[in-house]
Each structure stands twice: as structure tokens, then as C-alpha cells.
Amino acid sequence: MPHFRTYDEAELHYRVLGPADSPLPPLVCLAGGPGRDAASAPLAYGRWDEQLRLALPCAK
Structure with missing residues (x-):
């Protein structure tokens, strides 16, 4: 999984x-x-990912 270091x-x-x-x-x-x-984002954001790139932070 990609990550960003602060x-x-x-x-x-x-x-x-x-x-x-x-x-x-x-x-x-x-x-x-x-x-x-x-993991639950595809349900919440519907089909936005067909045209846009979505960056979804992991809450774990």
C-alpha cells in the first residue's frame, strides 16, 4: 500500500x-x-473512480 512519511x-x-x-x-x-x-470507499463514492483519481487515506 502506498504511504506518505510526515x-x-x-x-x-x-x-x-x-x-x-x-x-x-x-x-x-x-x-x-x-x-x-x-476499503469501504467504493460503496460510498459510487462511480467517481471511473473518471477521477481518488486518494483514500487508510484509517488503520
Whole structure:
């Protein structure tokens, strides 16, 4: 799973959905409640990933 390392060495993992060749920057989508993470995002965001790249932070 890709990750971003912060200035204090914490690793923030995320998942990317959507076409890699999209000319638009990724849309960062935040989970909508406790215990929800990137795994449940396809249900919440419907078909947005067909045209946009979505960056979904993992809450684990």
C-alpha cells in the first residue's frame, strides 16, 4: 500500500482508485465515520473512480 512519511516520521497509508492517466489531480476523500477506511470507499463514492483519481487515506 502506498504511504506518505510526515516530518515526524509517521507513515500515513492510502489507496488510489481511478485512471492513472487522468489529467486532473487526485481528489482526497476522507472517510465519513469511526471505523470506516479506504476499503469501504467504493460503496460510498459510487462511480467517481471511473473518471477521477481518488486518494483514500487508510484509517488503520
